[in-house]
Amino acid sequence: MIETDQLTRRYGHLTAVDALSIRAEPGQVLGLLGPNGAGKSTAMRMIAGFLAPTSGTARVCGHDVRREPLRAKRALGYLPEGAPSYGEMTVREFLVFIARVRGLRAEVGYRRFEEVVGRLQLEDVLEQCIDTLSKGLRRRVGLAQAILHDPPVLMLDEPTDGLDPNQKHAVRQLIDAMARERTILISTHLLEEVHALCNRVVIIARGRLLADATPAELEQRSRYHGAVSFSAPGSGVSQEMLGRLPQVASIEVDPLDGRITVFPKPGVRILEPVEELLRQQGLEVSEIQLERGRLDEVFRHITTGAGAAERTA
Amino acid sequence: MSPTMAVMRRELRSYFVTPVAYVFLVIFLVLAGILTFYTGDFYERGQADLQPFFTMHPWLYLILVPAVSMRLWAEEEKGGTLELLLTLPLTLRQAMLGKFFAAWLFLGLALALTAPLWITVNYLGSPDNGVILAGYLGSWLMAGAFLAIGACLSTLTRSQVVAFILTALICVLLILAGQPQVLDFFQGALPRKLINGVAHLSMLRHFEAIARGVLDARDLLYFLLTILAWLAAGVLVLDLKRTR
Numbered sequence: 001m002i003e004t005d006q007l008t009r010r011y012g013h014l015t016a017v018d019a020l021s022i023r024a025e026p027g028q029v030l031g032l033l034g035p036n037g038a039g040k041s042t043a044m045r046m047i048a049g050f051l052a053p054t055s056g057t058a059r060v061c062g063h064d065v066r067r068e069p070l071r072a073k074r075a076l077g078y079l080p081e082g083a084p085s086y087g088e089m090t091v092r093e094f095l096v097f098i099a100r101v102r103g104l105r106a107e108v109g110y111r112r113f114e115e116v117v118g119r120l121q122l123e124d125v126l127e128q129c130i131d132t133l134s135k136g137l138r139r140r141v142g143l144a145q146a147i148l149h150d151p152p153v154l155m156l157d158e159p160t161d162g163l164d165p166n167q168k169h170a171v172r173q174l175i176d177a178m179a180r181e182r183t184i185l186i187s188t189h190l191l192e193e194v195h196a197l198c199n200r201v202v203i204i205a206r207g208r209l210l211a212d213a214t215p216a217e218l219e220q221r222s223r224y225h226g227a228v229s230f231s232a233p234g235s236g237v238s239q240e241m242l243g244r245l246p247q248v249a250s251i252e253v254d255p256l257d258g259r260i261t262v263f264p265k266p267g268v269r270i271l272e273p274v275e276e277l278l279r280q281q282g283l284e285v286s287e288i289q290l291e292r293g294r295l296d297e298v299f300r301h302i303t304t305g306a307g308a309a310e311r312t313a
Numbered sequence: 314m315s316p317t318m319a320v321m322r323r324e325l326r327s328y329f330v331t332p333v334a335y336v337f338l339v340i341f342l343v344l345a346g347i348l349t350f351y352t353g354d355f356y357e358r359g360q361a362d363l364q365p366f367f368t369m370h371p372w373l374y375l376i377l378v379p380a381v382s383m384r385l386w387a388e389e390e391k392g393g394t395l396e397l398l399l400t401l402p403l404t405l406r407q408a409m410l411g412k413f414f415a416a417w418l419f420l421g422l423a424l425a426l427t428a429p430l431w432i433t434v435n436y437l438g439s440p441d442n443g444v445i446l447a448g449y450l451g452s453w454l455m456a457g458a459f460l461a462i463g464a465c466l467s468t469l470t471r472s473q474v475v476a477f478i479l480t481a482l483i484c485v486l487l488i489l490a491g492q493p494q495v496l497d498f499f500q501g502a503l504p505r506k507l508i509n510g511v512a513h514l515s516m517l518r519h520f521e522a523i524a525r526g527v528l529d530a531r532d533l534l535y536f537l538l539t540i541l542a543w544l545a546a547g548v549l550v551l552d553l554k555r556t557r
Contacts, residue, residue: 048400052555073402080400084393086323088330093323100319101401145397 001025001183002047002153006056009042009207016042018207019056024200026152029179031198032187035303039207040187041081044157047185048078060153074102077151081158083142087131091122091141094130095148102149116144119174136167143171147178154178156186160193172196191295205303219293221301228274229261230288241281245273261291316403320411321418328419341377341423348373349430361438366430367448367524371488371517374459379480381420382463383473385412386551390471399555405548413464413544420456424449444526451523454536455516459484461540465547468554484516491515 002024009017017039024030032040045051047058049069057064063071085094095116099109117123120140125133130141139159146154159175160168175184175197186197194201194215201218203211211218219225239251239260247268252261264270271290278285328334345366349355353365389395398408434440463480470476489495491512499508512518519532 045396048396050396050400050555054556070402070404073400076400078400080393080396082393084397086327086394087392088327089323093326097319097323098401100322101316101403103316103402 001061002058002155002185004043004047004056004058007043007046007053007058008055009046009051010054015207017046020204020207020209022202022209022212024183024185026183027180028200029175029184029186029198031194031201032185032204033194033201033299034189034204036189038205040204041157044155044185044187047155048076049073075151075153077146077149077154079142079146079156079159083139085130085138085141085145088129090127090129092126094141095144098145098148104149112148112150116148120144136163139163139171143174153183156184158187160190191299194295203299203302210302215295218295218298222293222295222298223263224291224297225293226269227261227263227291228271228288229259229291230285231257231259232283232285241277242274245270245277247273315407316401317407317411320403320408321415324412324415325418334419337377337380338423338426341373342426344373345369345427361434361440363430363434363440363445363448367452370452371455371520374456375481375484375488378420378456378459379463379477379484381416382460382480383467383476385416385464386467387471387473387476405551409464409544409548409551413461416460416464417457420460421453424453424456441526447526447528448524451520454523454533455520458516458536458539461543465543465550468547468550487514487516491518
């Protein structure tokens with residue numbers, strides 16, 4: 001479990017993390033989401049014990065990072081931003097070093113080493129210097145380092161940043177596989193990642209907590225939630241007629257591809273009425289879609305002025 | 314294995330995977346030889362001892378020890394590995410000691426490789442090997458003191474060049490502190506007690522005492538305390554950096 005309690009960090013006058021209280025439970029993948037410079041990395045560095053909080057505190061598996069830093073660090077596997085590692089070492093040397101510092105006994109350490117190397121498919125590069133590895137491989141070495149001691153809590157700072165789509169997929173699968181019995185906190189600014197991985201999302205901007213919800217709940221906040229969009233090429237779908245439906249709030253037409261989006265009034269389902277209308281009119285619709293809501297729009301709304309002001313008011 | 318040992322072994326290994334260690338060793342041995350035979354008049358003195366060899370060590374270390382110590386923390390900070398190291402379950406003290414011992418052992422190795430000189434002296438005459446051993450001990454302790462200073466100053470900056478210059482500067486001050494020229498300069502301007510105090514801080518004085526073969530507990534204590542104080546200061550800086 002990870003808990004932060006009014007966690008605050010100031011650099012001079014700048015408040016990087018402002019009274020942040022979040023909580024992640026075992027079995028949860030909590031996504032820490034925010035624009036660049038929102039304070040995600042600073043918050044994680046405090047939880048990991050690299051930075052000292054200005055005020056407030058954090059607990060890892062119940063161990064306060066200020067009072068019991070070593071216990072907290074033992075319970076935690078941490079991948080710092082950019083996955084730093086000692087470039088002049090080989091992958092094997094590096095992982096052996098980590099195992100030694102973490103005090104893994106020989107037989108346990110060996111078993112874990114084999115398991116982690118297998119899981120992250122590092123067998124072929126074990127004797128290579130980390131400096132000579134590709135970005136994706138280096139990230140995997142960083143992940144291996146983080147999970148080597150089989151920690152109950154895992155914290156990954158932008159684990160897929162800079163990876164190609166296949167590598168991203170592999171890392172996500174790995175996180176997914178480990179999620180069941182662990183607490184995982186990942187930071188990201190990639191919204192697709194939230195969909196793919198997280199079962200809970202915390203959005204922060206300028207160090208402040210702005211939202212704490214499930215991805216589905218966030219999507220419901222989108223004005224696209226429940227909207228119906230369709231393409232009807234070459235036909236003059238009457239916007240007027242759609243507008244006359246009692247359930248419809250507004251209609252937008254994409255100026256580029258002519259795609260029509262119909263927005264419902266709050267809490268009303270409009271897929272059926274719209275389909276019904278289109279059928280009655282005998283209009284050819286190539287494809288029709290019920291929107292779940294757009295996270296990027298919610299994210300933008302929450303983290304830019306409007307949402308932030310609303311929240312603090 | 315304790316975290317200190319793990320860090321020490323990692324550091325020691327990292328010296329030898331790059332050519333830096335070998336370059337250092339060669340430069341150290343060549344310089345030590347040149348200084349002993351040419352500047353120190355090893356043969357001309359006609360005495361079977363290593364006095365000219367040890368006399369040059371403070372000046373040799375002045376250049377070479379900062380070169381070893383400058384990277385200790387500055388490199389970790391620059392490469393981002395500091396975050397990795399300090400989020401592993403080890404204390405700052407353990408990390409500092411691990412790094413220090415690795416560098417100190419490395420300098421010990423460099424010193425041990427000058428053994429042919431010792432063999433030469435024994436071949437040419439019959440020196441007092443006890444004095445020579447004391448000289449080696451004193452030299453290694455002095456290297457440790459310089460190293461501890463460098464380790465502390467390396468935490469202050471991410472630039473290895475700055476760490477090098479700062480370390481060399483402090484070390485030269487500590488060497489010169491006991492020289493009569495320096496003390497005479499302050500004669501009259503400062504109270505006598507203070508000048509005596511400064512003279513006692515001098516590395517040279519304590520080193521020369523040990524190198525003469527006189528193992529006084531106070532001289533040993535001087536070096537051990539210097540090492541501990543600077544390492545503690547380095548740990549303090551690292552801790553302050555977490556809150557700054």
